[in-house]
Amino acid sequence: MDMEPVQPPTQSTQPLTQTTQPPAQSTQSPAQPTQPPAQSTQPSIRFGDIPEAAIDRALSLAYLVFHESPQDEKRKHHRDLLLGCVRVGAYDQGELVGFLAALPFTVSVPGGELPCPGLTFVSVAPTHRRRGVLTGMIRELFGKLVADGAPIAALWASEDAIYGRFGFGPATLGNTVEIDSRRPLALRIAPDTRPLRLLDPADVPDVLGPYHDRTLTERPGRLARTEAWWREEWMVEEDEDDDELSPPRVVTLGDPGGPIAGYAIYRTRTCDDAPGLVRLDDLEADTPAAAAALWRYLASIDLTGVIRAWGRPQDDPLLLFAADRDQVRVTGQFPGLRVRLVDVRAALTARSWAAPVDMVLDVRDDHLPANAGRHHLTATAAVTTADGHATYERTDRPADLTLDVRDLAACYFGGTPVASLVRAGLAQEHTPGTARALDAALRTALLPHTVDEF
Ligand SMILES: CC(C)(COP(=O)(O)OP(=O)(O)OC[C@H]1O[C@@H](n2cnc3c(N)ncnc32)[C@H](O)[C@@H]1OP(=O)(O)O)[C@@H](O)C(=O)NCCC(=O)NCCS
Numbered sequence: 001m002d003m004e005p006v007q008p009p010t011q012s013t014q015p016l017t018q019t020t021q022p023p024a025q026s027t028q029s030p031a032q033p034t035q036p037p038a039q040s041t042q043p044s045i046r047f048g049d050i051p052e053a054a055i056d057r058a059l060s061l062a063y064l065v066f067h068e069s070p071q072d073e074k075r076k077h078h079r080d081l082l083l084g085c086v087r088v089g090a091y092d093q094g095e096l097v098g099f100l101a102a103l104p105f106t107v108s109v110p111g112g113e114l115p116c117p118g119l120t121f122v123s124v125a126p127t128h129r130r131r132g133v134l135t136g137m138i139r140e141l142f143g144k145l146v147a148d149g150a151p152i153a154a155l156w157a158s159e160d161a162i163y164g165r166f167g168f169g170p171a172t173l174g175n176t177v178e179i180d181s182r183r184p185l186a187l188r189i190a191p192d193t194r195p196l197r198l199l200d201p202a203d204v205p206d207v208l209g210p211y212h213d214r215t216l217t218e219r220p221g222r223l224a225r226t227e228a229w230w231r232e233e234w235m236v237e238e239d240e241d242d243d244e245l246s247p248p249r250v251v252t253l254g255d256p257g258g259p260i261a262g263y264a265i266y267r268t269r270t271c272d273d274a275p276g277l278v279r280l281d282d283l284e285a286d287t288p289a290a291a292a293a294l295w296r297y298l299a300s301i302d303l304t305g306v307i308r309a310w311g312r313p314q315d316d317p318l319l320l321f322a323a324d325r326d327q328v329r330v331t332g333q334f335p336g337l338r339v340r341l342v343d344v345r346a347a348l349t350a351r352s353w354a355a356p357v358d359m360v361l362d363v364r365d366d367h368l369p370a371n372a373g374r375h376h377l378t379a380t381a382a383v384t385t386a387d388g389h390a391t392y393e394r395t396d397r398p399a400d401l402t403l404d405v406r407d408l409a410a411c412y413f414g415g416t417p418v419a420s421l422v423r424a425g426l427a428q429e430h431t432p433g434t435a436r437a438l439d440a441a442l443r444t445a446l447l448p449h450t451v452d453e454f
Contacts, residue, residue, distance in 0.1 A: 045133060047140040050087035050099060055079055058089065058099040058121070065123035074240075077232045078121075086117060086148075088140050090124070090133045097125040098133040102141060103454060106224040107154065107337075108217045110414055110444045111352025112385040113224070116339075117145060119155035120454050138166050142342065142368055151346035152412070154339045156453050163338055167367055169410030170335035172221040172448040174311035177318070178331045181307050182275060185299035186323035191292040192253060194261065199250040205230040207252065208263055215284060219313070220413035221337055221448035233452070234265060234282070245269045245279060251297060253290050262290040264297070268304060275305020282451050283309070288317045311336065313449035337450040339409040344371040347412060349390040353379035354414075355440040357390075359431070362399035363408060374399050379441060400434040403427035411438075413448035 050058050059078055063069060070078070082101055090098030102117035119141070124133045145153055154171075157163050179185065199207055205227040216222050225234070239245040245267040254260040262285030270276040278298050285291035295318055298307050312318070314333075322328035341347045344363060357379040365371040376395040382388025401418070407426050410416040418435040421427040429435050 044092055045097070045128075045131075045136060046091050047098075047136045048089060048091070050089040050096070052083065054089070054096065055082050055087070057096055058082070058087065058101075058123075061096055061099050061125060062121045062123040065126070074236075080228070080232075082121075086141065086144055088137045088144070090128075090137055092128065097128040098137050099123045100134075100137050100141065102145070102153065105154070105454075107152070107450075108220050108222045108224075109152075109351045109385075109412070110220050110354075110442075111217070111383060111388065112350065113217055114151055114347075114350055116223075117150055117153045118223075118454050119153060122155070122158075134162075135166075139367070145342045146368065146370075149343070149346070151341070151343050151350055152339055152409075153342050154337050156336070157338055160335065164406050166340065167365060167405045167409065168338035168340045169406040169408070169412075169416070170337075171339040171410055171413045171415055172336035172450040173314055173415060174334050174336045174449065174451075175314055175316065175330050176332035176334070177307075177309045177312045177316070178329050179295075179299060179307040179309075180305070180327045181278070181299035181301075182305040183327070185296050186327060187292050187296065187321055188323045189288055189292055189321045191296050192261065192287065192289040193293070194253055194255055194290075196293065196297055197252050197254075197256075199252055199263075201235040201248060201250060204235055204250055207260065208250070211260055211263065211284070215286075219446040219449055220444055221415070221450040223450065223452040223454075225452065229452075233454075239267060242269070242279075245277075248281070251294065253285070253293050261286045262294055264294045266298060268301065270303055276301075276303045278304045278307045280307055280309035283312075288321055291317055292321060311449075311451050311453075313447055315447045337448075339412055341371065341405055341409045341412060342368065344405065344408065345375070345392040348377060348379075348392045350385060351390075351412070352382045352385045352388045353390060353441040354443045355381050355437070357438065357441040359400040359434055359438065360395055360397050361408075362402040363405050364403070365405040368405075371405055381441075398430065400431040401427060401429055401438065411442055414442045414444035415448040418442070 081103060085104055086102040088100050089096050100119055100122045102119050105116045105118040106113050107116040209230060212225055216224055235248055237247045248265055248267055250263060250265050252260040252263045264283040265281045267279050278301055280298060283294055285294055318328060357377055360374050360376050362374045363371055374395050375392050377392050379390035380388050403421060407421050411418055418427060418438045422429045422435045
């Protein structure tokens with residue numbers, strides 16, 4: 001990797017020794033272990049923007065750290081992504097030793113959608129690990145996100161242990177589902193009989209794009225997809241994890257000339273000594289019957305005997321309409337999108353609530369102390385944010401519930417029950433019934449889920 005020194009930006013920020021944010025003022029929370037603010041072990045490191053001219057150097061650092069050596073085409077795609085986003089660097093004597101980017105995503109939240117910077121390319125040079133470089137970059141990024149008025153941010157983590165300390169909580173979960181398709185898929189409902197059609201990948205943004213846009217807010221945690229995202233992330237010819245997989249195949253369901261009622265994106269691989277594989281990457285359908293038709297199609301592809309779907313929603317209807325759960329098995333579960341409530345007030349007042357709320361929350365937030373302390377949350381019940389009204393104002397009233405901002409983030413889409421946090425000792429209920437009331441208000445019709453990994 002080219003590690004020539006680059007000029008740090010002139011607006012370079014504080015050295016790591018300076019703590020820009022004081023620790024959160026404790027209100028009346030019980031004593032609990034919290035992360036101390038970042039301590040410098042390397043005062044020479046400075047944090048700031050990565051100028052456009054240094055994007056290639058930042059990418060080289062990321063490829064080094066992630067053990068990748070992508071082809072020119074992929075590198076160009078990454079470069080294009082980085083041109084239009086927030087880029088934070090860490091510089092040691094002018095040398096780039098840390099890099100992260102925040103891509104400008106939009107995510108569905110209960111009742112609507114929100115801008116959601118998505119952290120990615122998080123890289124620290126192997127020579128500079130565990131001395132606060134990531135911590136400093138996150139602090140720099142949070143400063144920018146606050147200045148930009150971002151309500152939330154999100155990421156996918158390579159390792160579970162890294163991001164909770166910065167206030168990111170797992171807000172969506174994915175199931176890995178495996179189907180034995182050596183025999184016909186047994187179903188308890190009749191599949192939709194409308195025609196299935198294989199779609200040319202070139203037509204995918206035009207055909208699937210409007211469908212995805214129309215259905216985006218039906219489930220929290222879904223990311224809006226631009227045309228470039230469809231082409232460069234979903235329709236890439238070669239799978240980045242398994243080059244033996246076929247190019248992506250896309251099947252749609254619906255009457256010719258009419259709107260589609262569902263689609264599946266998958267790749268296949270044949271094996272000499274095992275059943276051929278269908279790896280399902282995405283499947284959406286308007287109705288259970290449409291979903292059943294797509295699943296049955298996938299299970300009937302010749303020369304394959306197993307379907308592996310790595311990221312399905314927990315409430316996938318398949319798990320109920322499959323007639324034989326020995327044939328359709330959930331083989332794993334994993335955290336998906338980790339969400340950071342950058343501005344708790346903006347985030348909570350930007351989602352809809354399934355039931356009225358009137359309570360005082362005491363939130364701990366060591367990294368963004370403007371969020372910390374007691375706040376009075378009120379909300380009316382509504383299906384969309386336009387129909388409802390929520391307020392979240394600082395108060396001196398005693399708290400009904402105390403919790404960390406990372407745990408509030410895990411609940412934000414309605415996926416993690418507050419009551420389970422109380423049972424796990426992660427939230428303290430001061431007024432009995434608060435967790436139950438908050439859960440009733442946070443609840444969503446469909447469980448949050450994210451399939452777009454970045
Ligand atoms: C993960 C990575 C970015 C961490 O950078 P870093 O500069 O070493 O992190 P910091 O020194 O700021 O660490 C902050 C805290 O997180 C902890 N931490 C960092 N990486 C961790 C990991 N992989 N697992 C567990 N804890 C980790 C540190 O021990 C430290 O804890 P402490 O405050 O209790 O001492 C870096 O190791 C890296 O580039 N790894 C390879 C690429 C990668 O996995 N990126 C993340 C993609 S989502």
